[in-house]
Amino acid sequence: MTAGSGSATRPVVGYANRMSRVRPSAIRELLRHGTDPEIISFGGGYPDPALFPVEELHRVYADLLTPAHAAALQYTASNGLPQLRAQVAERLTRDGMPATADDVLIIQGGQQGLDLAAKLVIDAGDVIITEDPTFLGALIAFAPTEPRYAPVRSDADGLDTDDLAEVLATHPDAKMIYVVPDFANPTGVTMSLPRRRRLIELANAYGVLVLEDTPYRQLRYDGESLPTLKSLDTEGRVLHLGSFSKILAPGLRLGWASASPEILERIALLKLAADTQNSTLNMAATSAYLQRYDIDAHIADVLPVYRHKRDLMLATMADVFPASVDFTRPDGGLFVWLTFPEGFDAGTFMAENLLPEAKVAYVPGATFFPVDHQPHHARVSFSGVPDERLVHGITALGRLLRRELG
Numbered sequence: 001m002t003a004g005s006g007s008a009t010r011p012v013v014g015y016a017n018r019m020s021r022v023r024p025s026a027i028r029e030l031l032r033h034g035t036d037p038e039i040i041s042f043g044g045g046y047p048d049p050a051l052f053p054v055e056e057l058h059r060v061y062a063d064l065l066t067p068a069h070a071a072a073l074q075y076t077a078s079n080g081l082p083q084l085r086a087q088v089a090e091r092l093t094r095d096g097m098p099a100t101a102d103d104v105l106i107i108q109g110g111q112q113g114l115d116l117a118a119k120l121v122i123d124a125g126d127v128i129i130t131e132d133p134t135f136l137g138a139l140i141a142f143a144p145t146e147p148r149y150a151p152v153r154s155d156a157d158g159l160d161t162d163d164l165a166e167v168l169a170t171h172p173d174a175k176m177i178y179v180v181p182d183f184a185n186p187t188g189v190t191m192s193l194p195r196r197r198r199l200i201e202l203a204n205a206y207g208v209l210v211l212e213d214t215p216y217r218q219l220r221y222d223g224e225s226l227p228t229l230k231s232l233d234t235e236g237r238v239l240h241l242g243s244f245s246k247i248l249a250p251g252l253r254l255g256w257a258s259a260s261p262e263i264l265e266r267i268a269l270l271k272l273a274a275d276t277q278n279s280t281l282n283m284a285a286t287s288a289y290l291q292r293y294d295i296d297a298h299i300a301d302v303l304p305v306y307r308h309k310r311d312l313m314l315a316t317m318a319d320v321f322p323a324s325v326d327f328t329r330p331d332g333g334l335f336v337w338l339t340f341p342e343g344f345d346a347g348t349f350m351a352e353n354l355l356p357e358a359k360v361a362y363v364p365g366a367t368f369f370p371v372d373h374q375p376h377h378a379r380v381s382f383s384g385v386p387d388e389r390l391v392h393g394i395t396a397l398g399r400l401l402r403r404e405l406g
């Protein structure tokens with residue numbers, strides 16, 4: 001057959017079945033609004049770039065880009081620079097998860113950990129248990145492994161372990177429980193300690209992998225930190241993911257995975273196959289940053305900025321939203337989750353009213369549900385919008401909601 005002689009609908013190459021699950025996401029569409037300066041976008045979950053320690057990073061990169069440090073431009077160990085792994089291990093140890101460098105694998109942000117975890121345990125048709133709603137980026141990462149989903153209710157105390165018990169009884173062969181225990185994306189809620197303990201009990205009873213994703217863990221604005229699932233793990237079945245994205249800078253693409261040697265060795269093999277290693281330069285720079293500067297002092301500087309933005313957003317919502325609109329009150333992270341009355345379609349409302357009339361954007365919530373795409377929710381982020389525009393945007397949203405809902 002000559003080129004171009006096929007039917008118009010036939011693809012140029014034959015795609016794998018898994019590609020039917022790989023589609024552009026609503027989020028990507030929405031992030032485009034972030035580039036229109038007129039639109040006030042609460043859509044993206046980007047950290048505030050004004051908070052990146054640019055000067056300090058400039059100095060460490062400048063020092064590394066000298067002949068004496070040419071090794072920073074060389075290949076290195078696929079599981080990550082030993083020094084950086086040791087520094088991460090030290091932070092994990094302080095956070096109740098005793099670890100050495102050998103217990104840490106450096107990955108391309110937490111996102112790569114989601115991809116590798118699904119490759120580790122999911123065959124087509126296997127069941128992944130998630131919160132309902134859950135992180136869209138996880139659904140995107142898991143999709144190529146062709147899973148089925150068993151969603152579990154969540155509320156102000158995070159994933160509901162009574163519902164989890166029922167879901168596990170229905171799906172006793174489930175392969176993985178994916179959970180964001182601290183300041184979840186998209187809801188902002190945090191899982192209570194009793195539920196954390198119960199989740200581990202249930203995971204042990206059913207022999208299922210727990211994928212614990214903690215990119216917002218250090219962004220706590222109120223209250224005391226709760227033990228991670230990994231620190232409560234009694235049988236080595238928790239794969240813990242963390243990230244430098246929200247505490248340093250996401251462009252470094254640096255995160256970590258920590259798990260039992262049995263699991264971590266396999267994850268490391270998958271990482272090697274996927275991309276050989278993270279950027280040596282970015283690992284060396286981050287390691288040097290951690291050595292020369294105090295990242296905890298940096299985080300302590302960042303927290304009041306986000307705390308203020310969260311407070312401003314919640315106070316404005318309380319003032320201007322109709323009583324029929326509910327919203328979460330996160331103790332940390334970057335997101336607030338809105339629940340509108342049943343029958344309200346947050347996607348249609350944004351396309352037909354909010355964007356054209358007020359030039360305000362959020363992320364319609366339907367896309368965060370793995371199965372039953374409930375239309376009456378939205379995710380808003382308070383991280384990326386200056387105060388005045390934040391108040392202006394939420395006030396405009398409130399005005400249109402009052403008109404729509406009475």
Ligand code: PMP
Nearest residue numbers: 109110111135185243245250255
């Ligand atoms: N998990 C969750 C819950 C997230 O919200 C994000 C990013 N926003 C990630 C993982 C991945 O982040 P990164 O790859 O930058 O660490």
